[in-house]
Amino acid sequence: xxxxxxxxxxxxxxxxxxxxxxxxxxxxxxxxxxxxxxxxxxxxxxxxxxxxxxxxxxxxxxxxxxxxxxxxxxxxxxxxxxxxxxxxxxxxxxxxxxxxxxxxxxxxxxxxxxxxxxxxxxxxxxxxxxxxxxxxxxxxxxxxxxxxxxxxxxxxxxxxxxxxxxxxxxxxxxxxxxxxxxxxxxxxxxxxxxxxxxxxxxxxxxxxxxxxxxxxxxxxxxxxxxxxxxxxxxxxxxxxxxxxxxxxxxxxxxxxxxxxxxxxxxxxxxxxxxxxxxxxxxxxxxxxx
Amino acid sequence: xxxxxxxxxxxxxxxxxxxxxxxxxxxxxxxxxxxxxxxxxxxxxxxxxxxxxxxxxxxxxxxxxxxxxxxxxxxxxxxxxxxxxxxxxxxxxxxxxxxxxxxxxxxxxxxxxxxxxxxxxxxxxxxxxxxxxxxxxxxxxxxxxxxxxxxxxxxxxxxxxxxxxxxxxxxxxxxxxxxxxxxxxxxxxxxxxxxxxxxxxxxxxxxxxxxxxxxxxxxxxxxxxxxxxxxxxxxxxxxxxxxxxxxxxxxxxxxxxxxxxxxxxxxxxxxxxxxxxxxxxxxxxxxxx
Numbered sequence: 001x002x003x004x005x006x007x008x009x010x011x012x013x014x015x016x017x018x019x020x021x022x023x024x025x026x027x028x029x030x031x032x033x034x035x036x037x038x039x040x041x042x043x044x045x046x047x048x049x050x051x052x053x054x055x056x057x058x059x060x061x062x063x064x065x066x067x068x069x070x071x072x073x074x075x076x077x078x079x080x081x082x083x084x085x086x087x088x089x090x091x092x093x094x095x096x097x098x099x100x101x102x103x104x105x106x107x108x109x110x111x112x113x114x115x116x117x118x119x120x121x122x123x124x125x126x127x128x129x130x131x132x133x134x135x136x137x138x139x140x141x142x143x144x145x146x147x148x149x150x151x152x153x154x155x156x157x158x159x160x161x162x163x164x165x166x167x168x169x170x171x172x173x174x175x176x177x178x179x180x181x182x183x184x185x186x187x188x189x190x191x192x193x194x195x196x197x198x199x200x201x202x203x204x205x206x207x208x209x210x211x212x213x214x215x216x217x218x219x220x221x222x223x224x225x226x227x228x229x230x231x232x233x234x235x236x237x238x239x240x241x242x243x244x245x246x247x248x249x250x251x252x253x254x255x256x257x258x259x260x261x262x263x264x265x266x267x268x269x270x271x272x273x274x275x276x277x278x279x280x281x282x283x284x285x286x287x288x289x
Numbered sequence: 290x291x292x293x294x295x296x297x298x299x300x301x302x303x304x305x306x307x308x309x310x311x312x313x314x315x316x317x318x319x320x321x322x323x324x325x326x327x328x329x330x331x332x333x334x335x336x337x338x339x340x341x342x343x344x345x346x347x348x349x350x351x352x353x354x355x356x357x358x359x360x361x362x363x364x365x366x367x368x369x370x371x372x373x374x375x376x377x378x379x380x381x382x383x384x385x386x387x388x389x390x391x392x393x394x395x396x397x398x399x400x401x402x403x404x405x406x407x408x409x410x411x412x413x414x415x416x417x418x419x420x421x422x423x424x425x426x427x428x429x430x431x432x433x434x435x436x437x438x439x440x441x442x443x444x445x446x447x448x449x450x451x452x453x454x455x456x457x458x459x460x461x462x463x464x465x466x467x468x469x470x471x472x473x474x475x476x477x478x479x480x481x482x483x484x485x486x487x488x489x490x491x492x493x494x495x496x497x498x499x500x501x502x503x504x505x506x507x508x509x510x511x512x513x514x515x516x517x518x519x520x521x522x523x524x525x526x527x528x529x530x531x532x533x534x535x536x537x538x539x540x541x542x543x544x545x546x547x548x549x550x551x552x553x554x555x556x557x558x559x560x561x562x563x564x565x566x567x568x569x570x571x572x573x574x575x576x577x578x
Contacts (some may be wrong), residue, residue: 117521119478152441152508154478155501155519165480189408189443191454212444217506219441232406232445 007036009279014067016041016208016252019270022263026037029058031267040064041206042252044096056100067248068145068181068206069093069102075129076110076122076159083129086110090133093150097142103247104145104205105137106181111156122159127169130178138177145169145205147181150189151220163187163196170203179205182240183252185223188212188231194239208252209233209278221256226273237281249274249282296325298568303356305330305497305541308559311420311552314339318347318399320556328354330495330539333385340506356537357434357470358382358391364418365399365411365448372418375399379422386431392536393434393494394426395470400445413450415474416458418465427466434494435459436470439478452476452485461491468494471523471529472541474512477501477520483528490532498522499568510545515562526570538571 012175015037017028025046032040040059047055047069059066072093075086090107097105109126130144137144148166149158160166166180180203187193189212211229216222226233237249251270258266304326306317314335321329329348336344336358348355352444362383364375379396386394398415401408419433426433438447439457449455455469469492476482478501505511515522526538540559547555 028336112519117519119519119521123480151439151478152504156503161478162480189440189450191412191451214445215441215504215508219504219508230406230408231400232408 009257009275010036010038011178012247012249012282013037013271013274013279014039014041014065014248014250015267015270016068016070016250017046018043018070019251019253019258020263020266022266025055026058026118027263029062029064029239032064033062035048035267035271037271038063039067039248039250040247041068041070041185041252042066042100042102043070044093047096047100052096052099059100065248066100066102068104068106068251069100070106070205071108072105072144073107073158074110075107075111075126077120078113078116078118078125082113083125087132088127089092090129091136094133094137094140094142098140102142104143104179106145106147106206108147108149109158109160111154119154119159126159127172131172134173134177138174143176145181146178147183148186150186162190163193164202167196167199167203175202179203181206181208182231183208183210184231184236185210185212193236197236197239197243204240204243204245204247206248206250207240207245208250209237210251210253211273216256218256221254221259223253223255223268225253225255225258226251227277228273234278234281237278241281241283249278298564299325301329301536301538302326302560302563302568303328303330303354304556304559305357305359305539306335307332307359308540308542308547309552309555310548311555314344314578315347316552318351318353320553321353322351324556324560326560327352328356328537328539330357330359330392330541331355331389332359333382336385336389341385341388348361348389354537355389355391356388356539357393358386360395360397361433362396362447363399363417364396365402366403367402367410367414371402372414373382375418376421379418380425383422383426383431384428385431390506391431393432393468395434395436395495397436397438398447398449400443400448408448413415415448416461419458420461423462423466427463431466432494433467434470435467436472437475439475448508451479452482452489456485456488456492464491466491470495470497472497472499473520473522473525474499474501477525482525486525486528486532493529493532493534493536495537495539496529496534497539498563499540499542500527500562505545507545510543512542512544512547513545514542514544514558515540516566519563522566523570526567530571538567
């Protein structure tokens with residue numbers, strides 16, 4: 001299945017390239033362009049593999065938006081060497097995001113350092129390092145996007161666990177410097193989601209979708225394609241759109257099952273899930289220019 | 290390793306029997322009595338297997354407290370038949386808890402009905418059915434204990450996902466009728482845990498401990514023994530004690546790894562974990578009488 005280049009239902013759709021890891025950057029770009037997908041979410045490792053400048057030229061040449069670059073973050077090191085290394089790496093990521101013209105640089109803030117039980121301290125270090133990076137990102141024209149990850153990743157990936165927590169971190173900085181990721185997979189369970197989403201107005205850097213299905217043997221790779229699971233994507237998409245967010249809706253599906261399929265099949269499944277379960281609830285908009 | 294019958298460090302310790310599922314009720318009771326463990330957390334299925342009256346007599350004969358009975362709940366059915374079945378089952382559980390003299394009946398409130406995406410509706414049904422059951426529990430001298438489960442279980446086990454949410458549900462009822470479970474494993478990641486714990490004063494029905502270790506192939510059976518993981522059990526135990534809670538501290542460790550060990554080894558490991566990582570932070574108290 002391929003979409004139509006002028007299909008207005010795809011006007012806000014972005015394919016995160018990690019949904020189809022079997023394709024390299026040229027593969028993803030070619031598939032999106034052919035299917036009328038107007039935006040891609042890129043990851044630093046495959047971008048580096050293809051070359052940063054070459055990737056920037058490729059996406060621009062196909063007229064694609066870069067809805068996000070994944071990922072900066074990992075800001076929780078407790079020692080000075082780790083702190084400096086994290087800052088250096090995030091500075092490189094900011095420059096890469098600027099070169100690609102990405103709408104935001106996603107920050108996965110990092111888990112607890114090995115052996116640590118100091119969650120409060122780790123969260124304070126995230127706050128401190130975001131404060132260091134935010135003005136630098138702003139000066140480069142890059143918006144940092146703090147991503148709250150599902151609490152099952154609090155120990156090893158992100159000590160920011162709720163949207164409220166991400167919003168409070170972002171609120172310390174101008175919206176153009178720091179926003180948040182809304183991710184249906186990470187946030188669907190939150191008790192006061194509607195109220196917190198309303199508070200996110202003006203802070204949403206990117207909206208990511210996937211579905212919750214029973215956890216498989218690897219919790220990290222257990223996401224479902226939109227429609228396969230129990231997330232109220234209709235309601236969540238309407239709530240995000242109601243904040244005034246008119247940017248890209250990015251499908252990011254870490255899934256051992258999806259990844260085992262041929263890339264073309266995976267791509268078609270993701271596109272179909274978006275068209276059936278998300279697009280009807282995301283008012284189409286024009287380009288973000 | 291066995292404790293000493295007079296060891297004051299064990300004064301608040303309770304062994305949840307699901308930490309050592311290789312033992313039946315008599316096995317758990319005998320081991321606890323011999324080791325100077327003053328309380329047990331029981332489950333309805335093994336209690337039924339041994340016989341309700343026989344179990345009540347056995348624990349009383351050994352002078353053991355029953356810190357909790359697991360579990361009632363599963364209140365999210367969307368149809369009338371499911372609703373009635375849930376109420377009936379919970380009424381039976383209340384009577385069982387009364388017969389055992391359990392300090393509380395733990396409510397695991399249930400996940401989404403099959404095929405449902407209506408999380409808000411499921412949460413409303415929990416609220417409604419707790420309101421039906423609370424006065425009946427009170428009349429039987431049983432305290433309901435709402436347990437917030439880790440959000441990774443929101444879809445299939447408990448739509449109550451945070452301590453704040455559990456406290457708001459409980460607050461609609463007298464404290465003697467409805468309290469909450471504090472469970473280190475389910476709540477350690479919460480962004481405002483210290484503040485929420487302080488609000489739990491007077492509502493804590495039981496405090497359960499385990500540790501967070503990397504998720505294994507079965508997320509349900511991935512808990513660690515206290516000290517093996519990254520939870521700040523010292524700080525959490527002090528915070529719970531600071532609320533005035535002087536009741537039992539129950540080790541409940543669902544763990545494929547622990548369960549694979551011989552029961553005696555598992556029991557000793559749990560006891561050792563409690564003595565080293567929890568007991569020093571739980572001021573010893575006398576009996577709850």
